[in-house]
Every structure is written in C-alpha cells, then in structure tokens.
Amino acid sequence: METQVKAKVHNFSAGPCILPPEVLRKASESILELDNHGLSLIEMSHRSKPFVEIMEKARNLVRELLNVPDNYSVLFLQGGASLGFYISAINFMKNEGGKAAYTDTGTWSSGAIKEAKLLGEVITVGTGKDNDFTKIPKGYTIPSDADYFHITSNNTIRGTQVKEFPKSPVPMLCDMSSDIFSRKINVSDFDLIYAGAQKNMGPAGTTLYIVNKDKLGKTGRQIPSMLDLQKQEAKDSMYNTPPVFAVYGAMLTMEWMKSIGxxxxxxxxxxxxxxxxxxxxxxxxxxxxxxxxxxxxxxxxxxxxxxxxxxxxxxxxxxxxxxxxxxxxxxxxxxxxxxxxxxxxxxxxxxxxxxxxxxxxx
The missing domain is CATH 3.90.1150.10 (Aspartate Aminotransferase, domain 1)
Known part of the structure; x- marks a missing residue:
C-alpha cells in the first residue's frame, strides 16, 4: 500500500528528481544498515550476495515494467546520459565510413550530435532550431544507409516531447532520460534506450541502458572496455564497481512503481x-x-x-x-x-x- 507522507515542499525540480517518501526512507536506512546484514549498503562488497541480488532485482524490474524482450540486455552503468551520447555512437557507428542520422530538438540532442561527430559523419534529418526548439521536427526522412538513427524523447529545457516515434529503417537509438517509465513504450521499436536515473528512476549516479544484444559487436572498431556494451553485458553491469546506492535507489523506486499499478x-x-x-x-x-x-x-x-x-x-x-x-x-x-x-x-x-x-x- 502506498504510504502517504506530507511533503515539506512541493518539489518541481528538473533533476535530481522528487522521489517517493517510502523510497527516501528505506534508502536512508540502508546507509546505516542494509536489511539486517550488519553492514551499510555503501560499505559492503558489490560482489556480496545482498548487492548482487539488488542488481539482479533492479534489472528484472526494468524488464517487467517495460516488457523488455528476451534478446535485450539491461545494464546499470555510470557517466550519465552525457556519456551515453558517446557510448551510443561508438557501439553502433561503423569504423569505416560510419554515418548516423539525428534529430536536433535542443541542448541534449545537440550534445549527442557533437559527440557522434567525433566518430563519423552525422546527418541532421530534422531540427527545431528554426523555431527556437519550441516544436518537435516531423515529416523527415531517415536515410536507409545510416548506421543508426538517434532521437531524444523529451526535452527538459524547452518542454517538448515526442508523442509518436518514427518508423526507422535502421537501428533506432533513444535518449529517454527525462521521461522513461512515465508512459507506455514498445521497447522492441528501439535497439538502444539509455536514460540517466535522476529524472524518473532514482538518485543521480547511474544510467540505464536497454540494448538489443543482436545489434552489438558489428562496428568493426576497437571500443574501450568501459564503453563497450558487449563487455558490460558480459559482466552483468559490474565490469567495475557499480554505483551501489544509485542502483539500490532505482530498485526501490521501481518497486514503488510496480506497487501502484x-x-x-x-x-x-x-x-x-x-x-x-x-x-x-x-x-x-x-x-x-x-x-x-x-x-x-x-x-x-x-x-x-x-x-x-x-x-x-x-x-x-x-x-x-x-x-x-x-x-x-x-x-x-x-x-x-x-x-x-x-x-x-x-x-x-x-x-x-x-x-x-x-x-x-x-
């Protein structure tokens, strides 16, 4: 049952976001001791059974809430969506003659375009620049010879949101940082979804990646280990020490989501x-x-x-x-x-x- 707690303030912060009172309460308790294990969450080993179970539960809740297909991996990594701009590009853009298509809907998509240009050719197929990013571009054509198409689902600065995603002839990648878990989506329409946790999912410090495993490892390029989604998937999001508190906060928040429907x-x-x-x-x-x-x-x-x-x-x-x-x-x-x-x-x-x-x- 959802706990009703009167808030001291009405929190409209753009991020880090408001979290349910019961999540804040249980997360704060874990700092002193996690579930009677005798240790604080933030001092126990990330390889210990209690935290491995937390990571697994968090990933399974993502699968359940979003109906993630079996051939997709769910990862909790670090670096925020700003690193995701580059991670998404380096895992999908070919090393030889790489080309990607982007829509430009404001600050964050512009940042993604900037990072992708470090790796290959970028075509902006739709832009809201002419109307000061107050509208979502529509009616554009996604080139079929692009390695992938990238879109940003919601734009926190200008207050615009994609209401209907295009049908893409190439793998579609989406930065869903600010509206993931807020509405129904069809995960199989995308080959990569990435999202910083600090908008709808939990405290800042981790980034969710939902990726089609069948589309990885096809760029022909050497990818640094920490940026390689295949290597991260093989290590169950724990190639290095994960952000344990952020993952736990995300798990608690998703439990709350499930509990309310x-x-x-x-x-x-x-x-x-x-x-x-x-x-x-x-x-x-x-x-x-x-x-x-x-x-x-x-x-x-x-x-x-x-x-x-x-x-x-x-x-x-x-x-x-x-x-x-x-x-x-x-x-x-x-x-x-x-x-x-x-x-x-x-x-x-x-x-x-x-x-x-x-x-x-x-």
Whole structure:
C-alpha cells in the first residue's frame, strides 16, 4: 500500500528528481544498515550476495515494467546520459565510413550530435532550431544507409516531447532520460534506450541502458572496455564497481512503481497532472505556454508571465506556498514545472492555486 507522507515542499525540480517518501526512507536506512546484514549498503562488497541480488532485482524490474524482450540486455552503468551520447555512437557507428542520422530538438540532442561527430559523419534529418526548439521536427526522412538513427524523447529545457516515434529503417537509438517509465513504450521499436536515473528512476549516479544484444559487436572498431556494451553485458553491469546506492535507489523506486499499478497507472497520473497545469496556463491571461501545444511535454511544462512586472510578486507567492524548483533553465528563463512520476497531483494543485491567486490580485 502506498504510504502517504506530507511533503515539506512541493518539489518541481528538473533533476535530481522528487522521489517517493517510502523510497527516501528505506534508502536512508540502508546507509546505516542494509536489511539486517550488519553492514551499510555503501560499505559492503558489490560482489556480496545482498548487492548482487539488488542488481539482479533492479534489472528484472526494468524488464517487467517495460516488457523488455528476451534478446535485450539491461545494464546499470555510470557517466550519465552525457556519456551515453558517446557510448551510443561508438557501439553502433561503423569504423569505416560510419554515418548516423539525428534529430536536433535542443541542448541534449545537440550534445549527442557533437559527440557522434567525433566518430563519423552525422546527418541532421530534422531540427527545431528554426523555431527556437519550441516544436518537435516531423515529416523527415531517415536515410536507409545510416548506421543508426538517434532521437531524444523529451526535452527538459524547452518542454517538448515526442508523442509518436518514427518508423526507422535502421537501428533506432533513444535518449529517454527525462521521461522513461512515465508512459507506455514498445521497447522492441528501439535497439538502444539509455536514460540517466535522476529524472524518473532514482538518485543521480547511474544510467540505464536497454540494448538489443543482436545489434552489438558489428562496428568493426576497437571500443574501450568501459564503453563497450558487449563487455558490460558480459559482466552483468559490474565490469567495475557499480554505483551501489544509485542502483539500490532505482530498485526501490521501481518497486514503488510496480506497487501502484506500473506504467499504465503512472501514465494516467502524469496525463492528469499535465492537464491540470496546462489548462491553467491556457486559461489564465497572466500566463502563456512556450511550446507548440501538440508537442507539450508531460514531464516539463514551460511557461512565462505575460506581464514581466509581476515576476517578483509571483516568485514570492509560489515560494511562500512551499513550491520549489519552478524557475526555468538558465538558458531560456521563464518557468518550468517538472512533474516527474513521484510528484503528487496535490502539489500541482498548489501551484495552480497560486497562479489563480495572482490573477485575482493583479
């Protein structure tokens, strides 16, 4: 049964993310002692039976929650999605005449493109640059002679999200850092999914890789061991010492996901939270959304005040209401209310009430 604990603040942080209270409680207890083993989680061997079981359970929960096919490996590695930009490219781009196709939807996909260019030719098949990344590019053609196609599913800075993934004639790779586990996906549509844990999955420190084993080892290039997904898979995510606390936090969070009804229930909750906030943004004349309506992110709604002279008053009001973390990214300004899985709809209602109060007293 889900534990109800009143939050001290309403946490809209873009990452590290809000986590369920019961996850925080059990994770904190593990620092002193893990499950009566007499040792702290962070001081016991990663080769010990208790942690090996944690790693295995975490990987199995990913498989269960996302219905991962048997020919895919589930890995918990390090380096964040920013290292994933390079890992994804080096494991799929051919050594001789390598070529990859990317969509550019903002800061993070631009970073992925930059890393891939270190290894071979990169073709940008769709870009949102002309509209300041407020729309998701559509109607592009993915070249059939590319080694792979890369897409970013959700863009935390601009607040856009891919609603329908294209059919790719080549292996499709996806950075799902900020919306994995938030909605139903068909894993078999992708040959690699990677995601930093710190948005929807747990504390910062580990990165999830879900990879089609049949597509690895075909680049003809030498890959450094730590970046080689085949070698990592052969060692069950423990080629070196894994980030034990981050993996444990992810395991606990996925147990919570399962306990409340899995991805179907989370998607339902996330749609309700997004509707509540976007409806107020659209109704209230003091606010305006910043992205194309059809591409609005369920995870990271972005909006601005229509009258900037109200900024100081609005900021004071939401802070006094216990709202935290809604300032927009430093590169774009405005406001961003990140609403990851563990954020309760009651917190969204608090923010909406502040927006209404501002309108009533303007």
């Amino acid at each position: 899995g991805i179907a229930e989370l998607e339902k909750r996330n749609e309700a939270k997004a509707k509540l906030l976007y409806d107020e943004v659209d109704r209230n004349p003091l606010f305006k959304g910043t992205t194309a309506v059809e591409d609005r992110s369920l995870m990271n709604p972005t909006f601005v005040l229509t009258d900037e002279s109200l900024t100081e008053r609005f900021d004071k009001m939401w802070k006094e209401a216990g709202v935290s973390g809604i300032n927009g990214h430093r590169s774009v300004g405005g406001y961003r209310a990140s609403m990851y899985n563990a954020l309760p709809i009651e917190s969204v209602q608090v923010l909406v009430d502040v927006m209404k109060e501002l309108e009533n007293n303007a």
